[in-house]
Amino acid sequence: MATFNRFMDLPDLARLHILNYVGDNNKQDELINLTVISKAVNKDCQQAGIEWTIIPLFVLSPIQNIKNGGSINKFFQNLNQYQQHDENTYNKLQSYHLFRVNNIDKFDSCPFRYSNMREFVESIIENDFRMEGIRSLNISLPQSTATTTTTMAPTNDSSLPRALLCIMPNLLEIDFSNTSMGANILRNFQAGSCPRLEKVTWNNIDRISKFKMTGFHMGYITNLIEIRMDNSNFIYYNFVMSYLDSHPETFIFHKCGSKVLERVSIQNAKYYPVYYNIDDQPKVIPQNALIKFVRNAAPSTLKWFRSDLTQENIDMLHNERPDIELVN
Template structure:
C-alpha cells in the first residue's frame, strides 16, 4: 500500500491575470450603447400598455400627458399603434355674433387662410353667453357659399346660460356652414338648442349634452330625425320633452305602439346610449313634470326591447331587477346604471 508522500509540495496557484481593460472612448461608448439598448428594450415592453391607456383618454387629458416627457409625446404623435391622436382645435371667441360669422366668412374666402384652417378638424366656440342676438336672414346672408366641410367636431362652451334667443339660433346657424359635422358637445354650453341641426348635419354620429336641465330634448328623437348615422348619445342629468300625455302613454307602453319608443327617429345606427337621471317636461320651458318611477322604467324597458341590433351599451336608471330581466331578453347589450 502506497502511503502519502508528505514531502510533496503543493503547486503554486497560477499568477493572477486581471481582465483585459480597453481604455478609451470605445469602452465608454460601448457601455452607453448597452444602457440605451436596455432602456429602449424596457420601453418597448411597456409601449403596448401605454398605448392602451392613451386610447382611453379624452383630448384634454391627451394634451396634458404629451407634456410629461418627450418619449410620451413621441408615442402619442408618432407611434403607429396609437389611434388616439391629438386633434388641432380651431377656437373662436368674441362678443359679437355678426363679427364672428363675418370673420368665418372672410377666412373661408381667403384661400391662404382657408388652406391653413383645413388642418383644424375641431372647432370650439367660447363664451357663447357673451354673444349678441342675430336673426335668421342675417345668418343666411353671411353663411351663403360658406362650407367648412373639413370640420368634423364642434364644442360649444359657456360659463353661464346665454339668452333664449341666442340659445335658439347659435347652433342651427353654425350648422349651416358645418355640413360634415360628426361630433357635437354642448354639455358646457349653458343652454343651446339642438333643434335644426338635423337638416344641416346628416353625418352626425356622436352627441354629448350632459347636465342641461333648462333645455328639452325630444324623447322620440325627432330633433335628430335626419341624422341617420348617430351612433352615440350621452345625455346624463338632462331634460326631455314628451310633448303631452298622448305621446307619453304611447312611448312607455310596452304592449302596444312598438314603433314608438325613445329615440325611435334616430336609432338606426345607435351603438352607445347614456341617459342617467333623466328629467321630464311636457313642453319647452314648462316646469318639471313629476313622473312616477313606473313611467321611467317602462320607457327604458321599451327602448331596450325595441332598440336596433347595433346597440351594445346602455347606461340608464333601470332598476337591478329590470336589468336582470332585460339581460335575458337582449344578451348582446351591456346594461349599466
C-alpha cells in the same frame, strides 16, 4: 404655474417621455390647452419622438367675459377674409378638426343688420364659408353655469351654433352640454347640414330647452350612432312608452331618424308630462319605459344602454337581449 415651470426645466428627453405618457392616457384635452397657451409645449409636441398626434383645434372665445362680449358678425367677417387671403391661409383653415366655443353664453345674437336668423344663415351659405376639416364641435358650458329648471326662457342664444352648423359639412360629433339654447337647434339638420353627424352629447338638458322624450328633435339625424343625455330633464313623456304589451312603435326616442343607433346614455334623466305646472318637479322615468326601449329600439343595432334600470331588470333583459350591454 410653478408645476408648469418645473416641467419646462426638465431635459428634453424627460419632457418627451411625459408628453407621450399623457398623450397615451386620454389626456389630449389638457395637452391641447397647453399647446394653445405655450409655444414651447407646442414645439415639444412636434418632436420626432412623439408617438401620437394632437388633433388641430380651433378655439373661438369672446373678447370680454361679459354678455355680448363675442360678436358673431365679426367672426364671420374674419373667416371670410382668411378664406380669401391666399391658398396657404385657406388650407390652414381647413386643417382644423376640432372646434371649441368658449363661453357661448357671452356671444351676441343674430347680427342687427339681418331681419332674422334665416337671412343671416342664407348670407353665410351664399358667401361659401366652409371649414370642411371640422369633425367635432364643442360649445358646452361648465356644469356650474347651467341654468335652473325655474328659468322661463333659454339663456343661450342659438344664433352662433346654427351658423356654425352651416359651415361644417363633415361634422361627426357635437357637444351642447349645460346649454339652454332650445332643442330646435337639432332640427337644423332638416336643411341637409352636417349629414354625417354620428354623435350627439347634450348632458344636463333643462326643462326650458323643451327636448321631447320622443326624440322628435333628432328626426332628421339619420346617421346617428351615439346619444349621451345624462342628468337631463325631458318633456312630453307619453305614458304609452311604458305599455309593455301594446303600442310597440312608441318608446323613448322612437321619433329619432337614425336606423343605426348603437349607444345611448340617459342616466339620471327625468321627465315632465305633457301638461305640467311651473312649480312641478320632474319625475323619474318608469322602469317599464326603460325596459320597452331595450326591447323595441333599433333591435338590430343597439349595443350599449346606460340608464337607471334596476339590477333585477338588467338581469332579466340580459336573458332577452344578450347582445346589448346594460349599465346603470
